[in-house]
Amino acid sequence: MSDKLTHECGIALIRLKKPLSYYQNKYGTPLWGFTKLFLLMEKQHNRGQDGAGVAAVKLDMPPGEQYMFRDRCVEANPLDRVFKRIWSDYNQKVAEGTIHPEFADTVKKNFDFGAELYMGHLRYGTSGGYSLSSCHPFYRRSPWQTRNLALCGNFNMTNTAELNQSLITMGQHPIFATDTQAILERIGFFLDEEHEDIYRYLRTRGLSGEEMSRRISEDLDLTRVITKAAQQWDGAYSLCGLIGNGDAFVTRDPSGIRPCFWYQDDEVVAFASERAPLMTVFDAAIEQVQEVTPGHVIVIKRRGTITDTQVTTPLPRAACSFERIYFSRGNDQDIYSERKALGGQLADQVLDATNHEWGNTIISFIPNTSEIAYFGLLHSLRERRRDEVKKILLEAQNENRLTENLLDEVILRNWPRGEKIVSKDIKLRTFIGQESTRNQLASHVYDITYGTIRPGIDNLVCVDDSIVRGTTLRKSILRMLARLQPKRIVIASTAPQIRYPDCYGIDMSELGKLIAFEAAISLIKERGQTPLLQEVYQLCRDEVARNGTVNHVAKIYDGFTPEEISARIAELVRPRKLDWKGELSVIFQTIENLHKAVPNHTGDWYFSGNYPTPGGYRIVNQAYVNYYEKSEGRSY
Structure with a gap:
């Protein structure tokens, strides 16, 4: 693609099934999982150069010690910078004698990313700017492990304004920044609600604080949380999240627009935006790598159980063809x-x-x-x-x-x-x-x-x-x-x-910048059909006002x-x-x-011009309204 486009971020998630000492004994390093995370991200570096971030959760950390960590970068070569910074910290602690690599427990205790659960993100910015505040993973903090949430994704929502309004209706005061923030707070709301429901039930049982925390972690139902949170989502998404207690989830939009794949064996469960990196990094055969089913959420509990559940109503499959034409390796x-x-x-x-x-x-x-x-x-x-x-x-x-x-x-x-x-x-x-x-x-x-x-x-x-x-x-x-x-x-x-514009991730939402649209407008004017432009404008305005699902912009091309x-x-x-x-x-x-x-x-x-969700039709008509009114900027 000779025109530069940004689109389709990259995600990676790794959950180790064994303690760190296992990987030290078998592979000679307790950071086997962390190294695999780097490789998964490096093999997907084509998917994002505007920012990179990683997060980690350590299991079974005693009270008083940190268990959840994050590092992000939006400078040039962000992936290299993030991992060089983390590895420099590790090597310095080894040199100081704080960490003895042959003893996995010293790595887990003294190194932030000596963990069992990892998540990584490569960002191409289509909205929200390019500052660190827009860089994934996003993080929602709490003194309760089960209310801590780190989130990243390859996604774009067409109805961010409505999602923010739903947060206001719930009583929150959202920051109108990005769709990521809206998704984070929506999941966070239902995560809090799930936590509170379990807490209210258990506190009547006379349990100790330690036992209460253990039971909340055990009973937390992320499938229910995502099911509730996803009901108003309109767009394309592959999302992954970490909970402070060690639970994790990955979910995908019901049309399967954004790609996501996963692999598991007796040592690891891993997810990525593309299939080939999983095959390369884990030396896996093609049949061992599965596609995450559209409209499903895969939940990995702290205890290691894995569930795969449908959480949204299935829609006709509309996997992004641009993935195959250009974006995937x-x-x-x-x-x-x-x-x-x-x-x-x-x-x-x-x-x-x-x-x-x-x-x-x-x-x-x-x-x-x-x-x-x-x-x-x-x-x-x-x-x-x-x-x-x-x-x-x-x-x-x-x-x-x-x-x-x-x-x-x-x-x-x-x-x-x-x-x-x-x-x-x-x-x-x-x-x-x-x-x-x-x-x-x-x-x-x-x-x-x-x-x-x-x-x-x-x-x-x-x-x-x-x-x-x-x-x-x-x-x-x-x-x-x-x-x-x-x-x-x-x-x-x-x-x-x-x-037509894209509203599911590709940065081409302004109709007037598309050369095919420019060509059609040129022909319309040349042939004396200019009144058609006003006619389509009025139709698009009316369609946006009633949230209809007719693409009136198609009339621009019908005569040619x-x-x-x-x-x-x-x-x-x-x-x-x-x-x-x-x-x-x-x-x-x-x-x-x-x-x-x-x-x-x-x-x-x-x-x-055939959009897979209602939001797409609103966006295409709004894009024409913006064009006709000479209003620059995205239509969503």
């Missing part, structure tokens, strides 16, 4: 196959765009995350060329005209050519304050391989994951590719046209074919004053072919 075998298939599905459109000029077409990709789709496109093109060659050979043989010249010129030389034309050189440093200077520097983030294109002869096809705003194409990529002077440039998007939108996009992204006179085409995956390539992740609302 491609070393998962299913994602790898799907991305190859996404590239392969573009073959017919690419052939049409290049006039079937096999020998004069070079296939490449931009950025590096498109490489797998590039392989898939090349594979499909070569299959099609093999079919053509077979047909030519059979016809030539039947007609007795199979000559050496035919073999050389028609068959052997005219094959799809793959080259790495574009590479990403650097990560742009943003310490430059002047915007014009920053934009100039941004144009040099990518570079090209000179001498690979025959000027005026070769077509250049570049595969991209998706085209959202078209900004990078317009400002840098097309200018750079044009320096090679190809006869024709074809930008091939493995994703369909992004026509996808090919007309694509052609106008090509005109819009072509830089002005470009010293290149060749043809430019922009082609997009069809929604039909998307679902063929990615059959199990049907969430496509940003392409189709």
Whole structure:
């Protein structure tokens, strides 16, 4: 994806099933679990670079000693900084003699993260800013172990205002900061209520304080807590939480929009946003890693029991297709196959765009995350060329005209050519304050391989994951590719046209910034249909007022074919004053072919406008209202 998008944070949770001494004896370190947490987070570092945080709970700590810990960072390279800071503290205590690594009890007593229960988070900010106060895990403190709550998640709620209002109705005074705060306080409210119900029952039994605490911890029902808390949630979420007594939970939205997987053996229970990291970190086979069922909560009690319970009414599955197109790492075998298939599905459109000029077409990709789709496109093109060659050979043989010249010129030389034309050189440093200077520097983030294109002869096809705003194409990529002077440039998007805003996590909630919407508006104005814009505005306002579930923004696109939108996009992204006179085409995956390539992740609302929850329809209509009224900012 050449346009920078933020989306889909990463989560990790680890619960050790054995005491720390077990891991010291077997693996030579009592921090085996902590190391696994780092590896799970490192293997998911693609999921968040705006912040990182970890939390830990120690089991069976005596009164007077801390049992719950947290560390967070929002500086550059936050994951590295967090773990370096924690490891520095550990090494210093080892050097001082406070900790003797061979004795697990000294680690547990004197090192904050010498624990049995861990949780980690990698953040991409879509709301709430980028300060430490917005960095997960969030923490709710209490002198009662069973009322302490640490929470992190990969989620976005469409109805944060309503959730905050529900807190006010309960008698709370919420801080209107982020949806994370609203979720934390809502879970916290029902956690307090659960605690109080058990406490009131037990205090009539004449139990000692120590026995009272033990019984509350034993009887605490996190499934009931999450069931109550989740009833008003509208959005996409994979949430995990730690309770001070050592209980933990992981829950997922009923549409399965956000991914979450888990693994367990006789030593550990572990959760992560992606499957492949669990397989790598725990050397697990694919069948050993399970998907967390949408609408369920998995609860791990302090005593080690695990329950998996449905807590919300099931909804049609709408797992985010962008996970497969772009966000998840491609070393998962299913994602790898799907991305190859996404590239392969573009073959017919690419052939049409290049006039079937096999020998004069070079296939490449931009950025590096498109490489797998590039392989898939090349594979499909070569299959099609093999079919053509077979047909030519059979016809030539039947007609007795199979000559050496035919073999050389028609068959052997005219094959799809793959080259790495574009590479990403650097990560742009943003310490430059002047915007014009920053934009100039941004144009040099990518570079090209000179001498690979025959000027005026070769077509250049570049595969991209998706085209959202078209900004990078317009400002840098097309200018750079044009320096090679190809006869024709074809930008091939493995994703369909992004026509509608996302409200479940991807940072693209403003309609006016989407290049497909810009293209449609341009065509409407060009064809004298401007009154349609006012008509859609009024329909959207009315729909928002009644909390309806009709996407009126779809009317903006109804009068145009996808090919007309694509052609106008090509005109819009072509830089002005470009010293290149060749043809430019922009082609997009069809929604039909998307679902063929990615059959199990049907969430496509940003392409189709079909939202999986009522909140999505409110957001899309509000986004148009904001656009029409020239009101900048998110629509949720």
